[in-house]
Amino acid sequence: MNMNSSEKTPLRLIPLGGCGEIGLNMLVIEYGEAIVVVDAGLMFPEEEMLGIDIVIPDFSYLRRNKEKVRALVVTHGHEDHIGAIPFFIREFPVPIYGTRLTLALVEEKLREHKLLERTVLHCVEARDRLCVEPLHIEFIQVCHSIPDGVGLAVESPEGIVVHSGDFKIDHTPLDGKMFDAARFAAYGEQGVLALLSDSTNVEKEGYTLSERDIGHTFREIFRECSGRILVAVFASNIHRIQQVLDLAAEFGRKVFFSGKSMVANVRIASQLGYLHFDPDIETNLVELQQLPDNRVLMLTTGSQGEPMSALTRMAFNVHKKLSIKPGDTVVFSSKFIPGNERAIHNIINHLYRRGAHVIHDQVKEIHVSGHAYREELKTMINLVRPAYFIPIHGEYRHLVQHKQLAQSLGLSEHRCLVVENGDVISLQNGVASVQRRIETGRVFVDGKGVGDVCDLVLRDRRHLSEDGMVLVSLVVSKETREILSGPELVTRGFILEETKPDILDSARCLILDVLERYQAEGEMMDCGDFQLEIRRELKKFFQKVLDRRPFIHPMVAEV
Amino acid sequence: MNMNSSEKTPLRLIPLGGCGEIGLNMLVIEYGEAIVVVDAGLMFPEEEMLGIDIVIPDFSYLRRNKEKVRALVVTHGHEDHIGAIPFFIREFPVPIYGTRLTLALVEEKLREHKLLERTVLHCVEARDRLCVEPLHIEFIQVCHSIPDGVGLAVESPEGIVVHSGDFKIDHTPLDGKMFDAARFAAYGEQGVLALLSDSTNVEKEGYTLSERDIGHTFREIFRECSGRILVAVFASNIHRIQQVLDLAAEFGRKVFFSGKSMVANVRIASQLGYLHFDPDIETNLVELQQLPDNRVLMLTTGSQGEPMSALTRMAFNVHKKLSIKPGDTVVFSSKFIPGNERAIHNIINHLYRRGAHVIHDQVKEIHVSGHAYREELKTMINLVRPAYFIPIHGEYRHLVQHKQLAQSLGLSEHRCLVVENGDVISLQNGVASVQRRIETGRVFVDGKGVGDVCDLVLRDRRHLSEDGMVLVSLVVSKETREILSGPELVTRGFILEETKPDILDSARCLILDVLERYQAEGEMMDCGDFQLEIRRELKKFFQKVLDRRPFIHPMVAEV
Known part of the structure; x- marks a missing residue:
């Protein structure tokens, strides 16, 4: 350390979640007296977290620097990026910045928690710039499995930091909103100090398919099925839903939306113009029962085997109004998230028991990922050409492999930083280093209690559960x-x-x-x-x- | 039913486990006053079975027909086929028939439970015939992920029933013991009433690779690695172990065996001549520490992320004698069994954290399945050409898909029976039918208690574990x-x-x-x-x- 560097203010990047785990994304960007927080996501509990409803990041560091916190910037509307917002905003009532669909989903969440009135939401568009002196943030359009996702370019007195958000490169996105390679490249030309990039799919070789590519598989299914079709999909996957709705219209099927989040998201996305369909194709429960099988499409949640979902209840034959019958085709248009396989397989077994035919990811190309594969990750690195590379959004093995990928493109080892939650990355005079670590962790939410269930309580629950x-x-x-x-x-x-x-x-x-x-x-x-x-x-x-x-x-x- | 048929004795097939689940395999073959039981397997508990150690089949039906039970026939030495034997043999002290390696593993298990002295074990070879009047059983060699596996042909007064065992068709098996297509074909020529066939991999298109095929991948790893190599593998996968040992000898690495079942199985397999290696290449813990890294190979259990395994303890850095260091290469030469992914990924993350390089099934061809894929399943059906086809060893969806596969080969729908545990299949006058269902289920073993933990107790454990x-x-x-x-x-x-x-x-x-x-x-x-x-x-x-x-x-x- 020379005298100069200790006099100047460093730019600090501190992940509070998402580095060393999938989910729980939250990043602190700090310069002098200003803190901007990027995303406030949740994680669903792992099986050993008995009785826990959701997990949120530990805000202790922000609590100690409360007066500095100026803004929350949200990259897109998935739960692992917005799910902790109600807990965050209760303590840090700062304005929230995000794109239109993202904010609409945040709004819904805040309304549920009765926090909407006291929260300020600022809607932005891609290429807009937000100024939180001395930080200037540009929103850069990316493709993902939910519309309206963005990456960020953060200009600071110490240099530019680029944050990829959750992204993929889709050359034929359904909404025509392309991955904005030009902006990432422009920052690359200008000189980027650090790139933080999504590591989720670093273990996957090649490229992701375009969302449009699976339209063919769906068309085949619609062409061949003479019975009812049920499609289970994440309610936030608006483009997937759009494709299925288009086919329903084309093949003369009426649509029944099932699941609270499905109904809510379809409503929001339609109102905002992200989803287009003739309202006449929607049907209600009464009409549904009278339609011939080949005129029925059901769009439902529950693709991860969630025990209370309509699909699960239908599979187990305990749904009050709906049931599965021989001739039905059930399509799981989603990934089997690790940890959920047994639950999903159990449901598939029961669907077969009721005579349904089941199509999923592992037998047909019925799902594409929203996260970049290795070739796309390389493209991002080579567009931005950062001085430092910092893999984010991944378990530890993903971060290491993403680092190795960056090295294979020519970045030297000391310019690739594998950091974990709580590591304080200091950027000063063009040099990045991790000098200390702040206290961090996961906070458990159980019912109305936030943080009152700790590891000790979980250990007791484990003990009670065993014998x-x-x-x-x-x-x-x-x-x-x-x-x-x-x-x-x-x-x-x-x-x-x-x-x-x-x-x-x-x-x-x-x-x-x-x-x-x-x-x-x-x-x-x-x-x-x-x-x-x-x-x-x-x-x-x-x-x-x-x-x-x-x-x-x-x-x-x-x- | 005409008078004739009700006068004659039917042949009965009753699955007590394995039909509607993976694991817990057990089949009752009953004719008149004779019952032969095929396999007595266990299942490892699913996550909702809190505190349960293992699950075994319900023997109630056998208890009610105790005087009829004559023999237990075991197809191979995997836990899901032999794991319940100690519980079975305590109640039904009948002779056990199996091939040499299979019985050696059964012996080990009986010794542990102090049941060896009072049990009669009969060693058979492929093509041997066992007579339990009026049933004649021939053992037919098959390939699997453990040596010495067999299928069965059971001749009864009502006709011949063929049981595939767990099988694959490996044209270049390591021990030269081929899948005995000739015997299956001979029975097919003679006329087979019913074929019961392994459904585990019916969702996989094409053929399994030969065990020998992954030798190349392993050789590459041995050629490229200059650090220590750790291979995690099922202790029963003797051929996999043989391949790795051969490479160790070739590349001048000494071998340390880690894990109780690894040490036991290597000892048994070597003594019986199923595993061949120069005893000089084995090393002990003291010598291991002194060897240069490029002379070390460790063969270890723990490929499923078992919490107490040596590998897990090394990954978490809590092993007393061994630790992972930068430069180590850890190879998971096994499938990630659904439900175990999170535990395995957690260990891989920790291995990366300690600087190891990790190779697994999903990045390199480092594992082949022991269960036939669809083309092999078709071969089995077309060799045996049964009048009736009964898929076994699978969850419900596997059974249905295997049935559909058989239909695609020309069997008519009413000649394919999807049955679940407890269904009594009656074979009489060339006609198979399911006329009734006996009480069956799963029995939980918790500590020394067998069956004293029921669903009610589990519900209480669940309740206690949640809040x-x-x-x-x-x-x-x-x-x-x-x-x-x-x-x-x-x-x-x-x-x-x-x-x-x-x-x-x-x-x-x-x-x-x-x-x-x-x-x-x-x-x-x-x-x-x-x-x-x-x-x-x-x-x-x-x-x-x-x-x-x-x-x-x-x-x-x-x-």
């Missing part, structure tokens, strides 16, 4: 230590008591043995010791006879 | 209903109490409110009502303030 619990209640006389009530044993999740009644009888005897000792020992053993001893004896006993370790809680009251 | 529990203990005077002790509140897995201390204070106040009512109401409210009321109030309260539904248990003692 259940055994409660012992006992009241003894303070003076004589004689039993006044109990011992009562209650178990949950431990054993089906009918199958082994003698186990609880033996446990009761053990407790009485310990009680005898307690009565005999007098002052040598107090009530706390007594309870510990009961737990110890029961633990040993259950481990010996069942090899199980339930949570054991003796409650002894002395009166 | 934890709240215990209330209170002692009141029987006469005055005044408090003698408590109310004490204990929670687990519910909330981190420091974050919201007021919630439990409020809960305590609520309990005291209910107590006041209890004291006021006299005879109108008994102690049971009082406890119910406490639960009801707390439930409402927690739902309102936290939107959570913990398990609430009030224990009120009156003394």
Whole structure:
């Protein structure tokens, strides 16, 4: 460090989420007294996060720098980029900047949380510039699996930082809105200090297909099916929905929209002109039942096997109004997200059981990814030609492989930074370095509680889930230590008591043995010791006879 | 049914597991007073089976027909075919028939369970015939991902039934033991009443690669790597292990075997002559540390991300003796079994974090399946040309697709039976039909308990795992209903109490409110009502303030 560099203000980039994980995207851009936050996404809980509804980033760093936070910039409307906004905006009531469809989806979310009135939303268009002195941010159009996605170019006194957003390069996008290579190239010509780029699909060779390419597969399905067609798709995949609606109109099928988010997104996208269809093709539940099978199309959520979705309930035959019948064709037009395969396969099995034919990603080209493959990732790097390359949006292995990809294009190792959440990237005098790490992590949302369930609570839930619990209640006389009530044993999740009644009888005897000792020992053993001893004896006993370790809680009251 | 048919004894086929699921394979073949059981496999628990160790088939039907059970025939040594044998043999001490390697693995298992002494094992070879009057069973060699696999031809007075076992057609198997097309064809010529065939890979087009084909990929890795090589593989995949050992010898690497089942299987397979290597290439832990990196090969279990495996512990840097270092290459030579992806990806992320390079199925051809693809499945059907086709070993969708495959080869719809566990297939006078269904299901093994954890217990575990529990203990005077002790509140897995201390204070106040009512109401409210009321109030309260539904248990003692 020379004197000069320590005098000047550095530009800081701090990922609070999305570096080392898929989802939970959030990036802090800080210069002097100004902080701009890019995205505030959620993550859906992993299986070991028992009982958790959603996961959001830890805002601690922002809390400590609250007066600096000026704006939230949102790149697109997916949950992993906007899902934490209600939690964010409650603490940091700054204006939110985003494109039209993105903001419409944010609006919906804020309305649900009763936060809309007190939030300022600024609608921008691609190539617009936002000024949060001394930062100037340009929105650059990209293609993705939701319309209206943007990347960002952030000009600062220390140089330009380009953020790819979630992107792919689609040369024939359905809405004609191309990946704006010209702007990325222009910044590249001007000189870019750092590029942060989407790493999701770095393990995929080649190029993504164009959204338009799968239109042929869908057309084939519409041509061949004489029964009803059900298409399960992410409600945010407006272009996919558009393609299916166009085919419905062409083949004379009426459309029933199923699923809360499907209905909401179709409404929003239609109102804003992102989705076009003759309102006459929409049908309601009553009319649906009367239509001949070859005139029916259902567009539904539930492509990830979500247990409460209409599709799941139909597959399990517990939907009140709708059911699957032989001759139906169900199309899963989405990726099977890792971790959801078993749930999805379970639903597919049940659809087959009801006589449906099922088409999915793994048998037909019925889905394209919204995230760039390796050749597209190379294009991005070579358009922007950054001095430093920082892979984002990926698990650790994706970040490392993206770094290796950048190196294969000629960037030297020290110019590629693999960073994780909380790493503070300092850009100063043209040099990037990670000098420290701030406290960061994941905050669990469970019901109305935010952050009140921590790893310790989860560990208890895990313990309870594995072998259940055994409660012992006992009241003894303070003076004589004689039993006044109990011992009562209650178990949950431990054993089906009918199958082994003698186990609880033996446990009761053990407790009485310990009680005898307690009565005999007098002052040598107090009530706390007594309870510990009961737990110890029961633990040993259950481990010996069942090899199980339930949570054991003796409650002894002395009166 | 005419009179004739009801007079004659039918041949019955009853799947007790494996039809409608992957794993848990077990088939009952019954004729008159003789029952032969084919395979007794386990299934590893699905994620919703909280705390369960393994799942085994329900033997109820066999229990009711105990005197008929004559023999257990085992097709090969995988856990999903032999894993339930200890539980089976305890109840049905019949002789077990299988090939040499298969029985050696069964032996190991029986020894562990201290059942070896009282069990009779009969070693057979391919083309041997076993006679359990009036059934004659021939063992037919097939290829699979473990050596010594067989299919079966069962001759009965009603006709011949062919069972494929788990199979693939490998024209260049490592041990030269070919898929015995001649025997399947001979039975086909003779006339086969029913074919039961492995459906696992019916969703895969084309042919499986030969085991030998991936030798090239491995050779490339050995040629290019200058650091240590770690190969994670199923311990039962003896041919895969052989290929890697051959390369180790060729490239001058010493081998360290890691993982209990790896060490055991290598020992067994070597002793029986299924695995050949110079014992000098094996190394121990001490020597391993001193070898230069390019002379090291580790063969390890843990390819499915099993939390206790050596590989997982090395990835997380918590292994006592071994660690991963930059320059290591870790090869996952196995399929990512659905449901395990997240665990495996997590380990891969950590391997990258320690600087290792990771190669897996999805980036290089480093694994071949042991289960036939569609073209091989067609070959089996056309060799055997059965009157009836019964797909087995698959989830429901696999069975349906396998049935459709058979139909595409000319079998008419009513000659293809999709059956599920418990369906009783009756073969009589050349006609197959499913006339009834017996009670069947899955039995959970948790620790030493077999069947004492049922769905009800699992539901409680699920409930406890989602929102934890709240215990209330209170002692009141029987006469005055005044408090003698408590109310004490204990929670687990519910909330981190420091974050919201007021919630439990409020809960305590609520309990005291209910107590006041209890004291006021006299005879109108008994102690049971009082406890119910406490639960009801707390439930409402927690739902309102936290939107959570913990398990609430009030224990009120009156003394």
